Amino acid sequence: MILWAALLMCHFGFGGAGPNLGVERITACGTKCSQGLQCKSKPAYFVPPPCRKPTDGLDVTAVFRNLSFSTVMMCEASQKCSLRLRIKTTAHLAKSIQGFSICSETPGKPQKCRSISISKVSRRKMAGMEVEVENDCIDVSPRQKVRVTVTTFPSYCGITQTGTYVAPDCSWKDLRRNIPECTTGRLWHDVDLDRKEVRVGVTEALQGHDYHVRLCRKDFICVGTGANAMIKKEEPDKSVVLSFSRPLPCLCIEGWPAVMDAPRVQVCPFKDALEEMWHGIRFDPLEEALSWEPACPLSARVTLCQRREEDGCSDQESVWRDISREMITFAKVDPHPQLCMKFTAGNQSWIRCPFVKSLQVWDVTLAQQGSTLTSRINATFSIDACRPSQDSTVCHATGTGVTVQVGERSSVSLNLTDVHDCVLVRRTDVNYAATVLHCPTQHVSQGSTLGTQAGWDVVSLGLGLATISVVALAFLLTIAVDRRRKETKMKCVGKHNKFYTSECDFLCENE
Known part of the structure; x- marks a missing residue:
């Protein structure tokens, strides 16, 4: 049984091996019959006659035993081959059966038939025995579906056998190399x-x-x-x-x-180049709409996130889109440098921040002389003071949050009770915005190390040292230039004509 199953798998191409199997070659098509049975075949293009009533003693259910199909390849030369359908049937031969008719039908094409006649001597000799008849002269095309009908001759009503076969397609290696249409x-x-x-x-x-x-x-x-x-x-x-x-x-x-x-x-030589997909992010400043359209169909997810200096980009809750091939759009987006898009495909992610190099529409300045929020557009902001922990990078809000409306190209003062406080600022007149942390010493994103008064002292010391360095450098340059002028003037002594081409010409004329 195991051997028989293996043979069936090889014959029908089960298990994925079919496309790599070779197809049997023939040099000419023809008909083969059982040993001792004399038969011959020829094309039959006529319309089959009406069937007749079976003769006495003819068992209509026991004439045909089985019907099998396979594909063979008839070749004239390299790359000049064609497919033929091999049809094999087993029949119980009776004295009243003179032969068989094999017809094939394909969608959109006329029926093709072959008639196989058996000699009288063979009929008498092998009457009552099982015989095999095989024909491989019906041409087929790759992946063509064929319906085959086998009848007796003469045609007796109720004695027929049918089957359907699908020829191999061009994925078979042997067909790709030898069949012109493949x-x-x-x-x-x-x-x-x-x-x-x-x-x-x-x-x-x-x-x-x-x-x-x-x-x-x-x-x-x-x-x-x-x-x-x-x-x-x-x-x-x-x-x-x-x-x-x-x-x-x-x-x-x-x-x-x-x-x-x-x-x-x-x-497709670049099928793994997903990095190239995450370009083409667009922002409409009038509609404040952030959009991206995939250049290729793919299965991925796009998420809005807020960039962090230490831990990448934190996803904004419920702000994601599944994509395949259509454009995705996030309406009413605050174009802040910390607001980014994260693309995830499979187990890989890529972060793109489209507003990093664009003109910032609003900013906060915190200073001891006074803190301000400046905006280039009409916008509404939520502002809350917070104080950094001594041993943590977390900034705890004080609960004194306020809402501020800022006009186009305008500024508002931020009244902070403590000059060392940081502020959390977020636009509230849009659907998507980053919550940005601002501290006195520098503009940092939430989660960065926060500055203190010691930071101001370090900055002041650095500015002082820079000033001293500049003054010293200017003094040394002045001494060098003066020495150069004196050396050049000495070279000009004793010259009486005024046609010089060196730099002393200019000095002598002006001394």
């Missing part, structure tokens, strides 16, 4: 990312034909990008160079022979 060629490529070029070559192409190659973006179909070329059949170097703008995961190389309805083959 021969796509094999592509190879060499990428130069610096020059944004890819050299594309083809092997095992269809002989005697030119070959097309192009770059395309793969989605439901592969849409061309404009980069295409043709490899001429007479060229010994079967390769061309194509240029691309971005190495996107869906950017593929497509190739096909220059024949009608030729199958195509694709390779």
Whole structure:
């Protein structure tokens, strides 16, 4: 039983091995019958006659035993092969049966039939015995579905056998190399990312034909990008160079022979280059809308997060979008440098902060002389003082929060009870905003080390040392210039004409 199961798996291609199996070759099609049974076949294009009533003693249920199918390949030369359907049936031969008729039907095509006649001598000799009949002259196309009907001749009502078969498709390696309609060629490529070029070559192409190659973006179909070329059949170097703008995961190389309805083959050299996907973030300052559209279809999640100096980017609760191929938009967004987008695909994440290099629309200045909040736009802010812990980076709010309205290109004063306090500021007139921590010594993001009065002393000392250094440098430069002028003046003594080309000419004329 185990051996029989293994043979079945090999025959029908179970277990994923089918596409790599070789197809049996034949040099000519024909009909084979059991040993001792003389038969011959010929095409039968006529319309089959009406069936007749079975003769006495003919058991209509015991004539045909089984029906099996397989595919063979008939070849004239390399890459000049065609598929044939091998049909094999076992029948109980009776004296009234003169032969068999095998017909195949495919969608959209007329019926094809073969008649197999048995000689009288064979009928008398082998009457009542089981015989085998095999024919492999019905041509089929790759992946074609065929319905086969086997009847007796003459045709007796109720004595028929039918079956359905699907021919192998072009994924079978043997078909790709030998059947013209399956021969796509094999592509190879060499990428130069610096020059944004890819050299594309083809092997095992269809002989005697030119070959097309192009770059395309793969989605439901592969849409061309404009980069295409043709490899001429007479060229010994079967390769061309194509240029691309971005190495996107869906950017593929497509190739096909220059024949009608030729199958195509694709390779995607940048399929793992997800890093390239996270470009093209756009912000509409009038609508305050943050949007991004994937250049390739993919399964990922986009989250708004707030950038931290120490621990990356903290997700904002419930602010995420699942994406595939459509544009995603976050409406009413505060364009603050700390507000970022995090893209997650699989177990990898990438952070992009689109407002880091843009003009900041609002800012807070904390100083001993007075603290202010300045805004370039009309906006509403929530402000709450907080005090940093001595042994922690956490800033605890004092609970004295207020809401402040700031006009366009205006400022408001922040009345802090303690000049050492920090403030938490957040825009409240938008849907998405960062909660930004500002402290007296520097503008830092929440979670950074907070400054104290000692920080002001360090800054003052640094400014003093810088001032002393500048004065000393200026003094040394003055001495050097004066010495240079004296040396040049001595060289000019004794010169009476005024046509000098050296720098002393200018000095002598002006002394």
